[in-house]
Every structure is written in C-alpha cells, then in structure tokens.
Amino acid sequence: MATVKPFKAIRPVPGLADKIASLPYDVVNTEEARNLAKDNPYSFLHVDRAEIDLAPSINPYDEIVYEKARENFDRMLKKGLFIKDNEENYYIYREIMNGRSQVGLVATVSIDEYLEGIIKKHELTLPEKEQDRINHMDYCDAHTSPVFLTYKANQELKKLLNSWMKSKNPIYDFALEDEIRHTVWIIDDKTLIDKITSVFKEIDYLYIADGHHRAAASVKVGLKRREQNPDYKGDEEFNYFLAVLVPHDEVFIMPYNRVVKDLNGYSESEFIEKIKEKFEVEKCSEGQPFNPSKKHTFGMYLSGNWYKLTAKEGIFNPSDPIESLDVSILQKNLLDPILGINDPRTDKRIDFVGGIRGLEELERRVKEDMKVAFSMHPTTVEDLIAVADAGMIMPPKSTWFEPKLRSGLFIHELS
Incomplete structure (x- = not known):
C-alpha cells in the first residue's frame, strides 16, 4: 500500500x-x-x-x-x-x-x-x-x-x-x-x-x-x-x-554509454582478439555508427571505426535480473577482465555519457581524450522493477532518464 x-x-x-x-x-x-x-x-x-x-x-x-x-x-x-x-x-x-x-x-x-x-x-x-x-x-x-x-x-x-x-x-x-x-x-x-x-x-x-x-x-x-x-x-x-x-x-530510459582512456596495454589487434572470446565482432561499414537496437548487442568505436559486438551464449545467466543487464555483461566480460576496470564507480580511466548526447559525443570523446567508446542498448523500466523487486542493486550508471x-x-x- x-x-x-x-x-x-x-x-x-x-x-x-x-x-x-x-x-x-x-x-x-x-x-x-x-x-x-x-x-x-x-x-x-x-x-x-x-x-x-x-x-x-x-x-x-x-x-x-x-x-x-x-x-x-x-x-x-x-x-x-x-x-x-x-x-x-x-x-x-x-x-x-x-x-x-x-x-x-x-x-x-x-x-x-x-x-x-x-x-x-x-x-x-x-x-x-x-x-x-x-x-x-x-x-x-x-x-x-x-x-x-x-x-x-x-x-x-x-x-x-x-x-x-x-x-x-x-x-x-x-x-x-x-x-x-x-x-x-x-x-x-x-x-x-x-x-x-x-x-x-x-x-x-x-x-x-x-x-x-x-x-x-x-x-x-x-x-x-x-x-x-x-x-x-x-x-x-x-x-x-x-x-x-x-x-x-511512460518512463523513457536512454542508454548510458561508456568511454575508456586506454586499452590496458593491449595493441588494437590484441584487444579485438580478446573481445572475440566472449563476443561476436563485426566491423561496420565506414562512417556507419552502431546504435544497438536490441539487448545484448553493443557498439564499439575504436580508431575511427565502429564495430558491432554481440554477446555469445553462455556468458551470462538470462534468468538473473542483474547478470542479464547489458551493463553487467559489458562490465563482467570486457571492461573488467580485458580493460582492467574493476570498479567503474571509482576508476578514473572510465567515463559515462548519457544517451541524450548521441553517438557523435562518443566519437568526439575518443578523438579528444579517450581511446575507445561503447554504445549501449538502454536498460528497460521492466529491468529496473525486476531488480528492485529482487532486492538487488544495479551496476553504476545503468540508466539515463x-x-x-x-x-x-x-x-x-x-x-
């Protein structure tokens, strides 16, 4: 009540x-x-x-x-x-x-x-x-x-x-x-x-x-x-x-995108090969940004190129309200193990960009002060309610209203 x-x-x-x-x-x-x-x-x-x-x-x-x-x-x-x-x-x-x-x-x-x-x-x-x-x-x-x-x-x-x-x-x-x-x-x-x-x-x-x-x-x-x-x-x-x-x-949630300062010591080719262990990687046509239209897909902007990343089956539990969030999938399978971003709340190598700023802002940041950017599919309000009902806590920067x-x-x- x-x-x-x-x-x-x-x-x-x-x-x-x-x-x-x-x-x-x-x-x-x-x-x-x-x-x-x-x-x-x-x-x-x-x-x-x-x-x-x-x-x-x-x-x-x-x-x-x-x-x-x-x-x-x-x-x-x-x-x-x-x-x-x-x-x-x-x-x-x-x-x-x-x-x-x-x-x-x-x-x-x-x-x-x-x-x-x-x-x-x-x-x-x-x-x-x-x-x-x-x-x-x-x-x-x-x-x-x-x-x-x-x-x-x-x-x-x-x-x-x-x-x-x-x-x-x-x-x-x-x-x-x-x-x-x-x-x-x-x-x-x-x-x-x-x-x-x-x-x-x-x-x-x-x-x-x-x-x-x-x-x-x-x-x-x-x-x-x-x-x-x-x-x-x-x-x-x-x-x-x-x-x-x-x-x-009536609640509208936009993605909360990520930008990272460096590749944690990897060359670009090594970095992409590491990503392929958990994601399908597809290079987009030149000049074509990738804005995810469905869950478990991600855009990556690196050295002037956009890539589509698709989470492979088995890398997360689809019935877990936290594990199945795209922000969790990216964090646990790429940002943490590959880029070394253990705590996105405190790590100064990562920044977050509200979806209202568009993909152009991700490109600008990579050209100006970052190395790689990730575009996200937005968390849904149903996701939010499921997490709250389970008494769980969402990863940081999961939603942009x-x-x-x-x-x-x-x-x-x-x-």
Whole structure:
C-alpha cells in the first residue's frame, strides 16, 4: 500500500516559471551550472548549485555553499518570485519531448515507506553525496528538487489525471531551449484529491527511478527532525519528501554509454582478439555508427571505426535480473577482465555519457581524450522493477532518464 499526500507547494509566480525552472543539480557540474545561470538571476541553480555565486575555487561541499543557498532562496522569496499555496494540493507535471508525453503526479511520499521497502531502490548511494543533500535540505529547510518515482501503470489513475488536464487550464505551460514542453496543472478539488490518495493505497510499491541520493538524504533529514522533536505526531512535513510519480509505461530510459582512456596495454589487434572470446565482432561499414537496437548487442568505436559486438551464449545467466543487464555483461566480460576496470564507480580511466548526447559525443570523446567508446542498448523500466523487486542493486550508471524533471517548479517546506 503506497501513501501519497498533497502538500502546500512553494512555486513560481505565473510568468517566471520558464526562467526559474532549471536542470537538476546532479546532471550539471559547477562550471556548466555557472554558464547556464550567468545571465539568468531567476535560475533555480542559484539555490541548488549555490557555489556558482561564490569564488571558482570554493569547495562545493563547504558550509558557505549551503549558507549561500539559503540566502539566495530567501532573497528569491522576498522578491516575490514564488508563491505558496494556502491549501494542500496535488499537481500534474507533464513533459513532452519529441512528441512523447510523460505525465507525473507531484506529491509527497512517506519516509517510513522508504524505510519499510514500500518505496524500492535499485542503486547504492555515496555518503559524501548524501551528506551534501542533507546539508542543503537542512539549511534551506525544504526539499528543493523532487525524487523521480515510478509505479506499475494504473488505468484508473490515468483516467483521473487525463480528465483533469482536459477540463482545466494549466498554471504553467512553456518550452525551453531544448524544445521540451513543460505543463503544470494544480489539482485543488478535494474530492479528486481524496480519490487519487485512495487509488494509490491499492498500489503495492513505488520505485525510485532517479534521485536515490535525494531520497536517502530526505529520509535522514526526516529522522533527524524526529530526534529534534521527540513529541512529533507523524503528520509533520519532515515525515514526507517531494516526488513526481510517473507510471512505468511512460518512463523513457536512454542508454548510458561508456568511454575508456586506454586499452590496458593491449595493441588494437590484441584487444579485438580478446573481445572475440566472449563476443561476436563485426566491423561496420565506414562512417556507419552502431546504435544497438536490441539487448545484448553493443557498439564499439575504436580508431575511427565502429564495430558491432554481440554477446555469445553462455556468458551470462538470462534468468538473473542483474547478470542479464547489458551493463553487467559489458562490465563482467570486457571492461573488467580485458580493460582492467574493476570498479567503474571509482576508476578514473572510465567515463559515462548519457544517451541524450548521441553517438557523435562518443566519437568526439575518443578523438579528444579517450581511446575507445561503447554504445549501449538502454536498460528497460521492466529491468529496473525486476531488480528492485529482487532486492538487488544495479551496476553504476545503468540508466539515463529523459526528459529530466526541472527543479524550482515545486518546493516542499519541511517546517
């Protein structure tokens, strides 16, 4: 049984949503955030990546960064850039990218259900990154970015949300430079709110798609607030965290491709011969990139040539939800044993490229600072759910979700 709860959102005033909305803090580095926000004083990156308003030498985990985030947030509130709804509402957040629609319910979800496993995860988190968001939430006294959750599609919910979208005017409707359209409706009808809450109680599990560090940090902040308030009743806002819930059949996952700096001492011919032990290797026509269209096939770009790699039978267990992932097959049969990438989380010889950047980015990286690139078939949302249901952890960098949920459109106060 999944618990969702409406909340009183802090959200942009009409007319500024497109200027405030920003990419999530964790998909841009400091320099990219600085460039994106330099001519836009309204950008929410001034809150989510506040180091951009400090000296370039600043450590992004320094306490002064969190103080600056709070200062910038307070300044934006005082300037009247945001409003706070007086009643607890749900919100609908629809994104359209390349004609494909993703409709999410914006709500808060229970930290207890995260702890109990009703909200399931599939990734490990890094303590340093968790602590960063803990500090950010504590200083801002708010969840400033939503966690992206999914659930097994429910037709009744689809009908309820679609009916509301057709009958009501949106509060925001804008497209940004990437041509993704963002449209938001407010659900302020008590009867519909109660109905949505009731339908979610019939859904067994929620799954974290993206935002594992935000979720883990939100839970730890909530537990910390409970210790500070021993007489808490359970309905306080710190017992819940901000989420956008999207049905699984509308979740779009792109590949998370790999680039590696060297061939681990092998010549190119030796390297290809080693690969042939576990993969069928086929050289592509000159100038023809290989973008895998089915599972267990991979593209490889090496010295200006593309190759198709096909995993041989018997090198993985097809019934194992982890072993059968393409990211696992590549890691266990090529990256680790041949290229010596034992831990892709920490090895500096490997980098990861989101599929949104295209195969051209892989070619560019190989020509610029890498030796070999691998294009992947995307992990499916069904793969994600199977891994989470099995209580297992996906390999790092298994999924790249598009479109990204924008930050700054919904803020959830903790107190």
